[in-house]
Amino acid sequence: MTEVGTVALRHNPLNAVTAKVERVTYADGHTAVRKELKRPATETGPWAASSDPRHWNYWRRELEVYRDDELRARLADAGLVLPGAEVDERPDGAEILMEDIAGTPGTHFSLAEHAVLARACGRWQALPAAERPWTSTGFLRDYSTTRVVPWQLMTDEDAWQQPLVRDNWPPELRQAWTALLVHRDALLKLVGSLPRARCHLDFWVSNVIQRPTGELALFDWSFLGDGALGEDIGNYIPDAVFDLFWPAERMPELAETCITNYVDGLREAGWRGNPDQVRLAVMASGVKYAWLLPGLLGRASDATHSAYHQQADSRHLFQQRGQALLFVANWCAEALTRPRR
Numbered sequence: 193m194t195e196v197g198t199v200a201l202r203h204n205p206l207n208a209v210t211a212k213v214e215r216v217t218y219a220d221g222h223t224a225v226r227k228e229l230k231r232p233a234t235e236t237g238p239w240a241a242s243s244d245p246r247h248w249n250y251w252r253r254e255l256e257v258y259r260d261d262e263l264r265a266r267l268a269d270a271g272l273v274l275p276g277a278e279v280d281e282r283p284d285g286a287e288i289l290m291e292d293i294a295g296t297p298g299t300h301f302s303l304a305e306h307a308v309l310a311r312a313c314g315r316w317q318a319l320p321a322a323e324r325p326w327t328s329t330g331f332l333r334d335y336s337t338t339r340v341v342p343w344q345l346m347t348d349e350d351a352w353q354q355p356l357v358r359d360n361w362p363p364e365l366r367q368a369w370t371a372l373l374v375h376r377d378a379l380l381k382l383v384g385s386l387p388r389a390r391c392h393l394d395f396w397v398s399n400v401i402q403r404p405t406g407e408l409a410l411f412d413w414s415f416l417g418d419g420a421l422g423e424d425i426g427n428y429i430p431d432a433v434f435d436l437f438w439p440a441e442r443m444p445e446l447a448e449t450c451i452t453n454y455v456d457g458l459r460e461a462g463w464r465g466n467p468d469q470v471r472l473a474v475m476a477s478g479v480k481y482a483w484l485l486p487g488l489l490g491r492a493s494d495a496t497h498s499a500y501h502q503q504a505d506s507r508h509l510f511q512q513r514g515q516a517l518l519f520v521a522n523w524c525a526e527a528l529t530r531p532r533r
Contacts, residue, residue: 194219201225202398208233208241209251209414211285215292225275225293229254230285238338248335248393248415255279255286256326257413263321270461280376291516293409298397299437303449306432309400309408313392313424314457318325321390330419331393332480333380333414339483342490354492356506357467361514368521369485372478375500379479379524383420386473387465391419396431397438422470422508425454426477426506433516434484434499440515446474447474447519468530476527478520485517 196219197292203213232241232251240252257263258277267274277290296305345351352358352366372379374514392399393415401409429447432438438446451474454466488510491497497506 198226202405203412204239205501206239207238207249207414208235208239211248214287222475224403225290225292226283227254227288227290228321229288231283239341246329246417246469248328248331248417250326252286253328253416254282254288254324255281256324256411256420257416258288258290260324266321266323267316268412270457271312271406272316273403273407274413275409275411293401295401295403295409298400300427301397301400301402303442303445305402306446307453308402308406308448310406310425310428311453311457311460312364313395314454314459314463314477315461316457317389317391317421317424318458318461318463327390328393328415331391331415331417331419332383332423332477336380336480336482339487340485342486345486345489346373348489351492354360354489356510357489357514358513360499360511362518365485365514365518367520368518368525372521375524375528376479378480379476382438383423383473383478383479384526386420386469386476388418388421389421390416391424392416393419393424393427395424395428397428398435402505404480420473420477421458421465422451422454422473423477425450426474427480429474430478430481430516430520433519434513436512440512440519443516472527472530472532475523475530478523478527481517481520484513488513524529 195216197217198214201213201215203210209229211230213225213227216224216226229251230241232243240249242249244250252451258274258279264274275290275293277288280287305491329374350389392410392413399410399412403409429443429450432446433440434441455470499509
């Protein structure tokens, strides 16, 4: 069918797996979303593609996901949609042509819509998933410890006196984040010791659309694999605030709503585990962002700043992220002292 136009869609251009994501319009008026993937090359770095099926950035994982009828059915049972897709693998990579789902994007969700998604996620993850040789393992540790990070700025007085930092971050944040870094390995081990689930591992507002019928479509399955039960929710809440899709002032409300509804969804689908362990996973998985604060210190004097690859007001961005970082640091501190039952 003849293409008459394409529009680039917002995505992470740093990931070496993704060549492009675009909406395609055809001569008859219908549209589709095309995602082009690249085979691993010689590039190295935190977003390098991998040919290892267990690596968190395995380049072929999404091809396998869209071909997995069992996963599609499990998601549907939970009220979640894996978009229909045609997959074409080529010598240099692959193309996924997905249905273009219309509806409300997660970036515009109300609190009630966040609650519905969290509950559906719980229903999906309540029961063990069938083994697949291409799902990721060790995502939290491998992803979070391979960032290029200016750790030395944590003790650099000049870095902390940059106006965007000094004027917009809570005064207690420095000590709280230092404590998180001191206990980083303990937090990673804690999350690794908790009950497991098949997780999306990039579960956040930019990867979901709610159809007018109420169904929730999930996208970007690049990292799918082993995680702690609750780890997806622990990613969903901070990311919504870090990228300015939810106000930091309402972060506690979003957190409690998502955790409560996720646990309710687990129970609806027959799970009979300990909800305290789920809450622990949500809180302790905040260690994923250990690199973020020093990274922000390194960019605080830049002329412009972006939130999810789109320019943002610098003062507002640092004020919101400062509040969210303190929330995450306090979560991690509580996780380490919370009684294990």
